[in-house]
Amino acid sequence: MVNLLPDPIEAEGWVCPAPLRDSPTIVMGHGGGGALSAELVEHLFLPAFGAAAAGAGLGDAAVVPVGGVRLAVSTDSYVVRPLFFPGGSIGELAVNGTVNDLAMAGARPLVLSTAFILAEGTALTELARVAEAMGRAAAAAGVRLVTGDTKVVDAGSGDGVFVNTTGLGVVDDGVDIRPEHARPDDVVIVSGDIGVHGVAVLSCREGLEFGTAVRSDTAPLHGLVAAMLATGADVHTLRDPTRGGVAATLNEIARAAGVGIEVTERALPIPAEVRDACGLLGLDPLYVANEGKLVAFVAPEHADRVLAAMRAHEHGRGAAVVGRCVAEHPGMVVARTGLGGTRVIDMPLGEQLPRIC
Amino acid sequence: MVNLLPDPIEAEGWVCPAPLRDSPTIVMGHGGGGALSAELVEHLFLPAFGAAAAGAGLGDAAVVPVGGVRLAVSTDSYVVRPLFFPGGSIGELAVNGTVNDLAMAGARPLVLSTAFILAEGTALTELARVAEAMGRAAAAAGVRLVTGDTKVVDAGSGDGVFVNTTGLGVVDDGVDIRPEHARPDDVVIVSGDIGVHGVAVLSCREGLEFGTAVRSDTAPLHGLVAAMLATGADVHTLRDPTRGGVAATLNEIARAAGVGIEVTERALPIPAEVRDACGLLGLDPLYVANEGKLVAFVAPEHADRVLAAMRAHEHGRGAAVVGRCVAEHPGMVVARTGLGGTRVIDMPLGEQLPRIC
Numbered sequence: 001m002v003n004l005l006p007d008p009i010e011a012e013g014w015v016c017p018a019p020l021r022d023s024p025t026i027v028m029g030h031g032g033g034g035a036l037s038a039e040l041v042e043h044l045f046l047p048a049f050g051a052a053a054a055g056a057g058l059g060d061a062a063v064v065p066v067g068g069v070r071l072a073v074s075t076d077s078y079v080v081r082p083l084f085f086p087g088g089s090i091g092e093l094a095v096n097g098t099v100n101d102l103a104m105a106g107a108r109p110l111v112l113s114t115a116f117i118l119a120e121g122t123a124l125t126e127l128a129r130v131a132e133a134m135g136r137a138a139a140a141a142g143v144r145l146v147t148g149d150t151k152v153v154d155a156g157s158g159d160g161v162f163v164n165t166t167g168l169g170v171v172d173d174g175v176d177i178r179p180e181h182a183r184p185d186d187v188v189i190v191s192g193d194i195g196v197h198g199v200a201v202l203s204c205r206e207g208l209e210f211g212t213a214v215r216s217d218t219a220p221l222h223g224l225v226a227a228m229l230a231t232g233a234d235v236h237t238l239r240d241p242t243r244g245g246v247a248a249t250l251n252e253i254a255r256a257a258g259v260g261i262e263v264t265e266r267a268l269p270i271p272a273e274v275r276d277a278c279g280l281l282g283l284d285p286l287y288v289a290n291e292g293k294l295v296a297f298v299a300p301e302h303a304d305r306v307l308a309a310m311r312a313h314e315h316g317r318g319a320a321v322v323g324r325c326v327a328e329h330p331g332m333v334v335a336r337t338g339l340g341g342t343r344v345i346d347m348p349l350g351e352q353l354p355r356i357c
Numbered sequence: 358m359v360n361l362l363p364d365p366i367e368a369e370g371w372v373c374p375a376p377l378r379d380s381p382t383i384v385m386g387h388g389g390g391g392a393l394s395a396e397l398v399e400h401l402f403l404p405a406f407g408a409a410a411a412g413a414g415l416g417d418a419a420v421v422p423v424g425g426v427r428l429a430v431s432t433d434s435y436v437v438r439p440l441f442f443p444g445g446s447i448g449e450l451a452v453n454g455t456v457n458d459l460a461m462a463g464a465r466p467l468v469l470s471t472a473f474i475l476a477e478g479t480a481l482t483e484l485a486r487v488a489e490a491m492g493r494a495a496a497a498a499g500v501r502l503v504t505g506d507t508k509v510v511d512a513g514s515g516d517g518v519f520v521n522t523t524g525l526g527v528v529d530d531g532v533d534i535r536p537e538h539a540r541p542d543d544v545v546i547v548s549g550d551i552g553v554h555g556v557a558v559l560s561c562r563e564g565l566e567f568g569t570a571v572r573s574d575t576a577p578l579h580g581l582v583a584a585m586l587a588t589g590a591d592v593h594t595l596r597d598p599t600r601g602g603v604a605a606t607l608n609e610i611a612r613a614a615g616v617g618i619e620v621t622e623r624a625l626p627i628p629a630e631v632r633d634a635c636g637l638l639g640l641d642p643l644y645v646a647n648e649g650k651l652v653a654f655v656a657p658e659h660a661d662r663v664l665a666a667m668r669a670h671e672h673g674r675g676a677a678v679v680g681r682c683v684a685e686h687p688g689m690v691v692a693r694t695g696l697g698g699t700r701v702i703d704m705p706l707g708e709q710l711p712r713i714c
Contacts, residue, residue, distance in 0.1 A: 031509030152388030
């Protein structure tokens with residue numbers, strides 16, 4: 001995307017540049033975790049970062065060797081709207097979301113940094129409530145909040161409370177879990193009901209209240225992952241299907257690993273309330289964000305063992321086998337419908353529900 | 358600040374809470390790095406985080422033992438306006454600022470995470486220019502950009518480009534540099550001209566253009582720190598005087614260490630252009646942000662050695678002794694004026710120039 005760049009602005013006499021009004025611009029979908037997000041990373045960020053980002057990939061966490069240990073690093077900003085919704089708030093998301101990105105790399109989460117961008121005029125009580133939620137979630141997940149930063153932007157330039165958390169964890173010896181490790185015949189397991197978080201936030205979003213009993217599933221998943229790994233099974237790939245939902249996650253893994261994925265639609269655990277709300281709103285639950293679920297790719301001979309360990313854990317009680325990897329149609333995700341047909345599950349372009357996390 | 362909290366909103370029937378209109382609110386100064394920022398951390402964040410933040414302090418970096426090494430972690434969000442200014446951009450600040458926070462803990466910076474919050478409608482060319490600046494700055498500083506995140510908020514909810522970077526570095530054995538280590542008789546050294554960054558940004562800010570030749574001093578300082586430490590001198594405390602300027606930095610250290618600080622006004626390296634611009638705008642250069650300078654507190658018997666090492670380094674050529682620590686008036690910073698009098702250098706409440714980094 002170097003051709004996008006105008007002439008260097010740092011020439012002899014420095015001139016404050018005018019905004020570029022005639023350029024292609026950022027759209028909501030660039031933040032949706034789908035194809036547009038991936039394009040932004042591959043075609044803008046990585047080329048622009050150049051050598052400094054050599055080896056950086058599209059994964060949710062990087063693994064960096066430091067002093068004899070493999071350190072997992074993951075960063076996420078949270079811009080969910082509204083700040084509080086049934087079952088949680090931006091505070092729980094900011095802790096659990098980053099804890100989960102570490103857990104999906106097989107890491108034990110240790111510490112988080114927290115950085116706030118606050119709009120002038122934000123109520124201190126609202127901020128305190130967010131911070132208390134973070135403190136509770138961190139204590140529950142067993143991670144420490146070790147350092148932080150606060151910036152304030154003028155009202156109109158920011159939107160209440162944006163939270164960034166960056167997490168550090170340690171990947172134990174022998175653990176090597178990544179998207180590209182999925183392989184044909186792997187069994188695909190989902191840890192429980194899908195679509196819950198997105199519907200819970202939507203139920204509370206201004207102008208879209210439709211009175212639902214659905215609560216966000218936000219939860220830390222590293223304990224569940226530890227229970228799965230303790231079985232000694234070959235867990236090849238883990239991913240939490242947040243933005244873009246299960247559909248985006250499966251497509252990412254199919255592409256990264258060069259495998260095809262077949263999903264059995266009837267096997268997908270979708271609660272009736274989520275199905276109803278999605279029907280009403282014209283959404284597909286496969287594309288709706290989750291904040292307390294994971295998708296696992298496991299060697300077929302170990303699937304039963306892993307499934308049993310998951311069902312014995314509080315965050316995996318609803319675990320179900322939903323599909324398998326195939327050697328056919330690499331990079332493509334296909335669903336077997338209830339009627340015996342098949343349909344392609346596309347990579348979403350952006351996110352059906354912007355600002356869901 | 359628990360008394361600020363309203364009743365828990367998570368009761369039997371969940372009700373989406375209305376905004377709290379009658380509460381004290383966030384003001385620009387809460388992000389200024391002065392007394393209001395410290396108050397927010399001490400009276401809101403730390404109590405709200407509770408046990409999860411036990412041991413966390415007000416330092417710019419935390420040091421965490423992991424696998425036999427002491428890992429420094431620092432996070433900062435950058436919201437500077439405008440994005441581009443004489444001598445740099447938000448991209449250089451986002452890299453150098455976090456590198457410097459690590460360096461001020463005596464750490465060797467290794468990797469950064471990068472997280473963007475973008476407003477819908479931001480020009481891709483502008484974003485690419487920011488990312489290229491980050492790539493160049495990271496390469497120059499010898500740090501790798503290992504993982505990232507992008508969120509997009511609707512136009513009107515965000516303001517172009519906000520960047521968070523979180524940095525990791527390693528603190529070598531025997532190095533233990535912190536604000537509370539300053540002690541009476543320590544010599545206070547500044548690494549060069551002060552007030553430059555703030556004036557450069559201001560010169561470019563909408564409505565305040567006054568044609569100046571001042572360019573931001575943004576620079577990575579870990580090489581300078583390494584040169585200082587290589588002398589074997591007792592360097593007790595280091596700090597980069599960003600938001601709130603040298604005045605805020607000296608006050609923080611005086612309080613943290615329980616020492617008094619005496620500054621000789623005439624010894625402060627303030628370029629004529631900065632002095633003129635500050636005069637015009639009614640600003641005090643001592644309170645104006647720097648992005649490529651450090652303040653060092655050094656044992657008196659080692660001060661000459663450290664000063665010589667600093668002056669031999671490209672980022673310390675203008676290094677000067679500007680004062681010393683005293684046992685009197687602990688927690689207070691006093692300047693000896695050119696006329697032989699003294700004046701108190703107060704902790705700034707907020708920041709004279711909001712959104713300077």
